[in-house]
Amino acid sequence: MAPDEIAFMSVTELGRAYRAGALSPVDVISASLQRLDVLEPSLNAVAQRLDASAIAEAEKAATELRAGKDRGPLHGIPVAIKDLIEVDGALTGYGSKVRLPALASADALLVKRLREAGAIIFCKANLLEYAYGIAHPEIGQTNNPHDTGRTSGGSSGGSAALVAAGIVPLATGTDTGGSIRIPASYCGISGLKPSFDLVPLDGVFPLSGTLDHAGPLARDVTDTALLLEALSGRPMPLTPPSLSGVRIGAVRFHCASPELTPAVAANLVWALERLAAAGAIVKPIDIPELSRANSELRRIILPEASVIHSPLYSENPAGYAPRTKAQVEAGFEAKAIDYLRAQNFRVELRNAVEAAFGEVDVLIGPSVPFPSPVKDPEFTEDGEEGEMLSSGFANMTGQPSLSVPSGMGGHLPLGLQLTGPLGADHRLLQLALGVEAALAAWRKPSLA
Secondary structure: OOHHHHHOOOHHHHHHHHHHOOOOHHHHHHHHHHHHHHHHHHHOOEEEEOHHHHHHHHHHHHHHHHOOOOOOOOOOOEEEEEOOEOOOOOEEOOOOOOOOOEEOOOOOHHHHHHHHOOOEEEEEEOOOHHHOOOOOOOOOOOEEOOEEEEEOOOOOHHHHHHHHOOOOOEEEEEEOOOOOHHHHHHHOOEEEEOOOOOOOOOOEOOOOOOOOEEEEEEOOHHHHHHHHHHHHOOOOOOOOOOOOOOEEEEEHHHHOOOOOOHHHHHHHHHHHHHHHHOOOEEEEEOOOOHHHHHHHHHHHHHHHHHHHHHHHHHHOHHHOOHHHHHHHHHHHOOOHHHHHHHHHHHHHHHHHHHHHOOOOOEEEEEOOOOOOOOOOOOOOOOOOOHHHOOOHHHHHHOOOEEEEEEEEEOOEEEEEEEEOOOOOHHHHHHHHHHHHHHHOOOOOOOOO
């Protein structure tokens, strides 16, 4: 097969081809590297190439599969790793210039699990600086495969762009206020923030210890579930999709927000009509506490991030991008009483959202209120929701939340966010499979 034929094959399709002898992991890595050579200059998605080790891992996987040693669906599948997650023998740069990239001496636990599943660690993916403020000006933002004049989003933008562009089928990201779901939406792919603590964070550089999550990015829900199985160590088997009788709550605070652009608002109406036509019961739902979610999230993330960054800031404050530096400094001035009140509010918010699942099976809203902008937006202040309109609350509550493609606004992808009860990741993915089938909204990027 030609590299372009391999580029958009699913994990299941690749696995079937491996086991039939039609393809080898070596073929796939070769195709991925060729595609990277062509597309990367315009994407700026890779922090560190790992060509030699990826080829060696592909050869090992091919040998094992030929010998009948089958590690499961990810055996021989390339995965990109966000560059604040440790990969043994690879440099970790964090998207920053505060320190020189450091050589990792061990794999993060989630990377170890990927290796045990037979996955190939393909590269380290670019990110916003320390997953926080902005693309460092000396590194630059990652561009969107649907329009390289626009951002792929943050902070897991490199991971999303590599998957969307057909360079790898899978990638890992982290999410503290939407940093998996926002770039997934911008790039027209699937991205899941799992339930809090489902995917281990050992060996992942923190941003906010009580808000951080790690999770999968893929081009469809089935591949997202396969990657989550490996990352979490829990089975996530999916059955044929159906939305018959599924109760969908359209969150009014998100769906009726004045921050939605006309394209997003129109797409949301269309998507909800398609879901109803597929048998779902769609109803508006009000959760008043959501109006405070993002402002209270900011009162948590600012001081928590600044405690983490205090040694780095003391060492080399000039190494930060100006906006990241300003956010770290703002956290030093945060009041303890505001932080504690915000943590207390989290309990109220979690209880309110969990209570909503007595009425509906899943909550839905636009993943982001607008399509991909030219540059990553500012970290919003109180009274503004911005990118985090729909996403931030699930970091506060810890509930699983994912973005799936919902159509296009012109030439740019749009996303629909689905959120389920705490711990119900498997059920959420099953419902998302039905939504994906009803919308049939994935589109190959123009860069392809």
